Amino acid sequence: MQTTVFDLVDDQNMWRWSSAWFDLYPVVINLPPSTLDQNRGENLVWKDSQSNNTHFSSGWVWNNIRRCDQEVPWVDLVWFAQCIPRHSFHLWLVIKNKLKTQDRMGIWDMGSATNLNLMCCPLCRYNKDSRDHLIFECPFAMQVWNKVKDIAYMDSVDASWASIMAWFEQRASSKSSKTIVSKLVVAAAAYFVWQERNNRLFSQNHQPSSKIADIVLQTVRFKLMTFRARRRSKNPFQLERWKMQMKTMDIDTG
Structure with missing residues (x-):
């Protein structure tokens, strides 16, 4: 859990996933290479269902992934x-x-x-x-x-x-x-x-x-x-x- 994005990118900006990650999440092999800005720090961002980048919070994620029906009158x-x-x-x-x-x-x-x-x-x-x-x-x-x-x-x-x-x-x-x-x-x-x-x-x-x-x-x-x-x-x-x-x-x- 302490690994940063910087630790997962090599000098050619290619991902270097561990074999355990490939076994658990084979979808990561399809992720495009990442371009890092050395002058900026890392921060956690959530991309919602409309592909908008927002500040990550558990409440925001829950409201974004849950099924939302019309509010009931009671x-x-x-x-x-x-x-x-x-x-x-x-x-x-x-x-x-x-x-x-x-x-x-x-x-x-x-x-x-x-x-x-x-x-x-x-x-x-x-x-x-x-x-x-x-x-x-x-x-x-x-x-x-x-x-x-x-x-x-x-x-x-x-x-x-x-x-x-x-x-x-x-x-x-x-x-x-x-x-x-x-x-x-x-x-x-x-x-x-x-x-x-x-x-x-x-x-x-x-x-x-x-x-x-x-x-x-x-x-x-x-x-x-x-x-x-x-x-x-x-x-x-x-x-x-x-x-x-x-x-x-x-x-x-x-």
Whole structure:
């Protein structure tokens, strides 16, 4: 890794690759000879897909070689500066409908030893679970949602996933304090309902919906405590409902 370009060029400006390089990268034999300027030092340059020479950085290379699709409308709902990363990753799976729910597993070939028709939602024991069922149409999940949605400023939003996504369509990109809290609560509620679902499926550790709702609110409360506050705000964020010591605060959205 310490070898420079100068070390690889002989007096006739021809490449002198080691035999190991020829074995690993036979394409180097087709590289044209290099002309060195003895008065200039070496620097690392990245040539992009349009053959433009740019300063090398790992971020630039990643953005240049990765597949770039059109930005999705829900990106700000999942990824934002104040998010809880594990909750955001889980919410991304929820939006993509990639959770291993029973309705999706039912289309897999599991073999005759597994009767997927007998599976039912571990939370309500009724029908198979699915993304829309767990978030939050299941009676258990709906109880969690109904307890946390008011404090998330989403009291008018029902327990259907379609309604939640429709509510965020015009709000997800907002950096207001209330919108940030709403996004944190939705992601946390989805995360802990899924966690309780797995606990009931794979262990005997069952918790009531009121306890799951309390965990959601406590997790978001702890996150709010880490935020910086701007005290002289024209639109202070009321925190009495979060049982925090400061009566008013406006989240510094960075």
